[in-house]
Every structure is written in structure tokens, then in C-alpha cells.
Amino acid sequence: MEEDPTFPHLGESSQPLPRACPSRCSCPRADTVDCAGLDLRVFPDNITRATQHLSLQNNQLQELPYNELSRLRGLRTLNLHHNLLSSEGLPDEAFESLTQLEHIYVANNKLANTGLPLDAFRGSEAVATLSLSSNRLRYLPPSLPPSLERLHLQNNFISKVPRGALGRHRHLRELYLQHNKLTDSGLDNSTFSKLHSLEYLDLSHNQLGSVPAGLPGNLAVLHLGRNRIRQVEGARLRGARGLRYLLLQHNELGPSGLPTGALRPLRGLHTLHLYGNGLDRVPQALPRRLRALVLPHNHVAALGARDLAATPRLLELNLAYNLLTSARVHRRAFRRLRALHSLDLAGNQLTQLPSGLPVTLHSLRLQRNRLRALEPEPLAGLVQLREFSVAHNGLRVGDIEPGTWHELQALQVLDLSHNQLSFVPPDLPETLEELHLQGNRIGHIGSEAFLSTPRLRALFLRANRLHMTSISAEAFLGLPHLRVVDTAGNPEQVLVRLPPKATRAPRAGGS
Secondary structure, eight states: OOOOTTSOOOTTTOOOOOOOOOTTOEEEETTEEEOTTSOOOSOOSOOOTTOOEEEOOSSOOOOOOHHHHHTOTTOOEEEOOSSOOBGGGSOTTTTTTOTTOOEEEOOSSBOOSTTOOTTTTOSOSOOOEEEOOSSOOSBOOSSOOTTOSEEEOOSSOOOBOOTTTTTTOTTOOEEEOOSSOOOGGGOOTTTTTTOTTOOEEEOOSSOOSSOOSOOOTTOOEEEOOSSOOOOOOHHHHTTOTTOOEEEOOSSOOOTTSSOTTTTTTOTTOOEEEOTTSOOOSOOSSOOTTOOEEEOOSSOOOOBOTTTTTTOTTOSEEEOOSSOOBGGGBOTTTTTTOTTOOEEEOTTSBOSSOOSSOOTTOSEEEOOSSOOOOBOHHHHTTOTTOOEEEOOSSOOOGGGBOTTTTTTOTTOOEEEOOSSOOSSOOSSOOTTOOEEEOTTSOOOOBOTTTTTTOTTOOEEEOOSSOOOTTSBOTTTTTTOTTOOEEEOTTSSSOOOOOOOOOOOOOOOTTOO
16 A cells, blocks of 8 residues: 555554644544634644645634645635634635635635735635625625635625626526625626526625616525515516525515516516515415415505415415404405415404415414404314414403314314413314413313313413412313423412323234
């Protein structure tokens, strides 16, 4: 076998000693050196040339010595996160000789465009990941490796992407520019147009007033949340026909912010996120394949018979914290949603359960409304419903009509908290595993309170009117799976003895 010069030898025995490891560092493998978190002020010496993965994060390095770095020609990963590197601390063509380098992490340092060597990141044609987030950059550094697949530039001060700065990066798949100072004038029609492999683009938390132009056709995720966008121009999205997730939360979209048909070209759109805008109705002519429409904290006051007709494949609909009233929710508003699993109408002004709910529902959230009653008819047929919340509605036991729970044959979680219930409602679903009754007026729990819920695992009775003698000793005897009972915050400390754990029944035919 050819002699390995990195191993010293003793005399004629030629028995190799363990590889040298820099002082205080650890070397868990022959190709790995870990010097993280040692408060190092100078680049460690004695790093073997066989090193492929070097971690120097969480130190106090202010510069990289070219001679020490350039001899590590087999290096594939270099982690310099959380140091004190300034632009002057990077030598010209710092990584030029590291032809195997694939991942460079220099986040949370002090790199600024001023003083940054023009060819600092030029060299290796293998670099796939470059992280420059949380520095002091004001624009994209020039001469970034054209081989890049992931580029992290979030949490800087970038206000401009110079023309052509990304023109050679045909392999770039992920680009992170969130938490910068980008404006419309800092981008142009060609900024992203040549990034034919780009799949993920995060421009959230900037100062953009419109959707960027020139979006590439391969883009799957576009994050534009927390900007200043007032209107979505359909023409800006026509190139991004492969878009699957469009996030526009916390912008300034008013009643005309999403014109009819603006998103129609996005035929494969899966999720549209519009949280925290000023829309007064459900956007019209949405892509038919849309699976998730997230519209909480807007100004939607009505649901017409056909407002949701264009999106029959919806799995998730979130209209929480809008201005919906029962009088303005059409009885056939949900008729076309034959695949819907999750419906969130919390925080509106509904006084009764909506009619025509899809029988496919798994989750129904109606907390913080003004419900006057729970009736069996609107819940009829919801045999797949697993979670149901009507917390914070002021409901009394008398407002829950007999048979309300009768068809909820799959219900596992029921939240009746923060109402005005004076005792545990009767005839709860047999499948129930989690029951929230906290914040009510329950002062007594009889021996038959949970006879209909033998699978109960968790019971929340916090902040009611219970005393030491309020709970019948037999109340929990038929609940072998019960493991959590929360009775804190009552007038007196209530101690509950849980039933013994259920024993596994012998298998049929077993000995």
C-alpha cells in the first residue's frame, strides 16, 4: 500500500499513529475537523490536507489566511457561521484553489460590499451552496460561482440586484432574499428571467410594491409576504406557469387588489396565502386545481352561492377573522367543495352553524363567533369529522339540541371551552378522545357524565366552578384510557384519581 504522508511513522515498525487534530478541536472522522465554539481568534494550524469538512462556526475569526486555506484542496464543506469576518478579511480569490468545495457558510459575519474582493467567491466549479445571510451587504456580490444551486442572502441591507448579477446562474434552484430592503426599482425584467432552474424564491419582508416581472417558468414557490403590494398584475405571473405556492400575506391588497382572473394562468397552483390583507370577498376565477385558500384577517363579509364554485378541489379553506354573518353566507356556498377536509370560520360573526357543509370535512373551527345554538341538521352526514371547535361562543347546555352529536361518528377532539356550560353535555360521541371544557361554569360532575365516551384520553376542566366534592368518585371508572385531567384554576384544588391503565386483551386463539 502506498505510504500516506499525513501519518508519522516510528522507527522501522511503520505503524501509523492517529491523524493529527488541531488543538482543542475534535476530529470525529478522518475527513472531518470540528473547531466550532472555541472562541478562536486565529485560523487553526495543523489541519490535515485530507480534511473534507471543516467547521469553524461560533468563533471570533476576523480574517482567513490564504496560505492556510489554499492548501486544503480536498475541502468540500467550510462552515464560518457566526464569526467576525469583514470584507477585508477575505483574501483575493480566497477559494480559488479549493476546486472540490461544495458548501460555503459565512452567515452572521460582517461582510459588506465595500472592500469585498471582486473574486472572493470565484474559483471552484463545484460550489452548490453559498450562505451570506445576516451580513452587511447592500447589493448582490459580483462573480458568484455559476455552479450555485442554493444562495442565502436573507437579513442583509440589499436594495438592488444589479443587472446581469444572476445571468449566469442557470443551476440556481433556491434563492433567499427575505428581510432586505428591496424595492421595485431594485429589480428589473431580467433579474430572475434567466434562472431557468429556480424553484424557490423568497422575497418576503422587503418593500416591493408589485409582483416582480420576468419570473421563470420552473418556479414552484414564490414568497412575497410582508411587502407593500397593492395589486397583483396577472401579466407578471404568466411566465410562472409552474407555480405551486403563492404567498402574499400581510401586503396592502384592497378590494381590487386581486382582479378577476389574475391568477388563472397558474393552472397548477396548490396554495394561495392571503392572510392579513384588505380583501372584501373571495377572489374570483381562481385556478381550478387550488387545494388550499388561506384568507384569514381580511374583510370578507359574504359568501355567495358561486363564490367558491371555481375551486372544487379545495382541501383547506381558511376564512377566519373576517366579517362573515350567517345572513350573508348562502346556504349553498360550500356545495361544490366535495373534497374539503378543513374549514376554518373562527372569529367571524356567525349566529348559527352554516348549512350545506361538505361531508368530507375532517376539521371544523367555529370558535369566537356568536353561535346561539348547536343543532343536529347542519352536522348531519359529517361522519368523517375528527376535530370540532365552538369555543368562545357563550353557549349554554340548553343551546345544544338533543341529537347534535349523533352522526359525528369519527369525532376525536371536541372544544367547548370558554362557553357558559353548567355541566358536561350529555350523549357526547363515543369516539371522543379529547374534550375541552375549560373556562365554563361547571360546578358538578356526576357519575354518568362520561358514560358515552369510553375512549377519552384527555379532559380539560380548568377554570370552572369545581370544589373538592364536586366530582363523583365513579365519574372516571369507565375511562381506562384517561391519562390527562386538568382541573387547575378552580375555586378549590380538585384531586382526581385516574383509573388503572387498560390491560391488553389476549389475542383470539392465543394460548
